[in-house]
Amino acid sequence: MESALTCILCSDAYNTSNKAPRFLPCGHTYCSECCGIILEQNPARCPEDESNISYTSIDAIPKNQALLKLLQNTNICTEHKKKLEYVCINDKIRICSRCALMGAHKDHEIKTIEDVHNEVVMRAGVLVDMLEIIDKTEAELSDTIMVKLEAVADQYDNKKVELQKSVKSEFTAMRAQLDALEKLVLNDLNKSFTNIENNITSSRELPKVIYQQASEWKDMGQCVPNSTL
Incomplete structure (x- = not known):
């Protein structure tokens, strides 16, 4: 090896x-x-x-x-043959004490493996807590949103039924008014038509009446004796 x-x-x-x-x-x-x-x-x-x-x-x-x-x-540094007890944060590798003091990593940020481990555990704990808070908040928001959505859906259904009834009622009233107006107009038209037709009939009978009256006057004139001068 x-x-x-x-x-x-x-x-x-x-x-x-x-x-x-x-x-x-x-x-x-x-x-x-x-x-x-x-x-x-x-x-x-x-x-x-x-x-x-x-x-x-x-x-x-x-x-x-x-x-x-x-x-x-x-676990042993291949260059210095010492135990790898530190971590170079810059290069993200494990190093020994000599690497940290005089090797290629001497000017880098160095931490002990234990410190890095504790930091990772702490950050992991914080992340877990944050995830739990996010999950809880998401669940609460989801419930709130669902309640609001259901309320909006109910309002929509009620408004839809109300609007449909209103439109049907208005058109029913309009139809009744139109039917009444139609009957009134037709009645007036029929009266006008009757008067016109009566006048036409009277106009057709007038010559006959005049002729008949003339004939009667003529017959009456023939019955009157001529006066003697």
């Missing part, structure tokens, strides 16, 4: 900074410093199989995440 955590070129232990393990295209892994030396060669080739390397910078070479995870899971 220990040999797997050291660079085969320089025999230094891998770490998460200047000695971070990096994958070459051929699959071989070396630390960042050795990869920098390899890239300075022309052409750049893998020391083991001499395959060409197309990368032009160290940062372009991907890190070996499997080895980095393995480093994180160990």
Whole structure:
């Protein structure tokens, strides 16, 4: 296990900074410093199989995440061989006391693992409390909203029925008024038609009456004897 955590070129232990393990295209892994030396060669080739390397910078070479995870899971600093008792907040990794005092993390924010654990537990507790408050508030709001929605729905139903009744009543009254007006207009029209028809009939009978009266006057004139002068 220990040999797997050291660079085969320089025999230094891998770490998460200047000695971070990096994958070459051929699959071989070396630390960042050795990869920098390899890239300075022309052409750049893998020391083991001499395959060409197309990368032009160290940062372009991907890190070996499997080895980095393995480093994180160990309790001993591979660089200083001391217990990992601290956490670098900036890089989010565990480090030893020498890493914190004189290593690559000396200017970073450092906390003990216990402090970080307590802080995480405290924040988790706060989050749980907040979630409970949110759930309770959401339930209360949901109940309040449902009550208001039901009240609005009832008001809507009542208004709908009221409006329907009002419209039907108004149209019923309008129909009654129209029926009465229709009867009145028709009655007036019928009276007018009767008068007109009577006048027409009278006009047709007038010549007959005049002729009859003339005939009667004529007959009466014939019955009167002529006067003797």
